[in-house]
Amino acid sequence: MGGGLVFLLIISIAKYVKDNAALLIIGLMISAATSSLVSVMQYTSKADDLQAFLIWTLGSMGNTNWTEIGVLATVVALGLGISYGSIKSLNSWLLGENYARSLNINMGRSRLWIVVATGLLTGSVTAFCGPIAFVGLAVPHLVRLIIPVTNHKILMPAVMMGGSILLLFCDLIAQLPGSTQILPLNAITSLIGAPVVIWMVIKSKRISV
Numbered sequence: 001m002g003g004g005l006v007f008l009l010i011i012s013i014a015k016y017v018k019d020n021a022a023l024l025i026i027g028l029m030i031s032a033a034t035s036s037l038v039s040v041m042q043y044t045s046k047a048d049d050l051q052a053f054l055i056w057t058l059g060s061m062g063n064t065n066w067t068e069i070g071v072l073a074t075v076v077a078l079g080l081g082i083s084y085g086s087i088k089s090l091n092s093w094l095l096g097e098n099y100a101r102s103l104n105i106n107m108g109r110s111r112l113w114i115v116v117a118t119g120l121l122t123g124s125v126t127a128f129c130g131p132i133a134f135v136g137l138a139v140p141h142l143v144r145l146i147i148p149v150t151n152h153k154i155l156m157p158a159v160m161m162g163g164s165i166l167l168l169f170c171d172l173i174a175q176l177p178g179s180t181q182i183l184p185l186n187a188i189t190s191l192i193g194a195p196v197v198i199w200m201v202i203k204s205k206r207i208s209v
Contacts, residue, residue, distance in 0.1 A: 003126070004119025006030060011115060058184035059130035061171055072128045079120035083156065086113050090152045132167070133186050134193020139163045141200045166192070 010027060017023050042050060055063070064072065089110035092100035097107060122136070140155070143162045147154060170188040 001119075001123065002034075003123035004116065006034070007115040007119050011111060056130045057186070059132040059186040059189070061129055061167070061185065064128050068128055072124055075120055075124040079117045079124070080160075082113055082117040082120070086110060086117060087152045087156065089114070091150075094150055130186070132189055134189045134197070135163055135167055138193035138196040139166055142166075142196060 009030065010023070013026055014023055017026065042053065045053070088103075089100065089105050092103050092105050093110075100107065100110075125132075139162045140159050143155065143158045146162075147158050149155060167189070170185060170192065174183040174185050174188050176183060
């Protein structure tokens with residue numbers, strides 16, 4: 001709910017602020033404000049709650065029970081259903097807003113559904129498994145390297161499968177076979193995801209020397 005509300009807030013502000021740099025600054029200020037609220041909650045929390053929060057921030061797929069998995073699966077299924085229903089809009093947006101409008105795509109409605117799907121998927125997974133970094137950022141680029149297509153009908157299931165495989169691989173590494181120690185899942189995904197993102201930026205020549 002929090003992720004969805006922030007998305008909707010940014011979209012609402014974007015209707016009045018057309019400058020991308022100003023919108024980026026506003027987004028950073030919203031992030032700072034929410035971080036401040038979290039800091040206040042941490043300051044007033046008990047030690048046990050702080051420890052649980054710290055463990056949650058490290059990311060884990062093993063701290064959920066079957067009831068929570070059922071809730072997570074329901075919300076994720078709803079988000080995926082909305083995502084699949086938005087495939088036509090997503091494919092149309094690849095060629096720009098004018099092309100999407102020529103195909104009779106309702107821009108405001110498609111934006112809203114995309115935001116709702118994004119909020120449901122990222123918010124639910126983050127709530128139950130923690131803020132696991134770089135999976136959503138790195139996997140689409142890796143999949144595009146293997147499957148060089150732009151059709152979301154192909155990309156969406158491929159990215160889902162790729163994300164599952166990568167996260168399972170990282171979780172296996174985090175378990176440290178033969179040891180009782182468990183590494184933070186966030187650390188493993190960042191070690192794998194960060195070089196991929198850096199390589200993609202360099203490859204696309206977005207950095208000028």
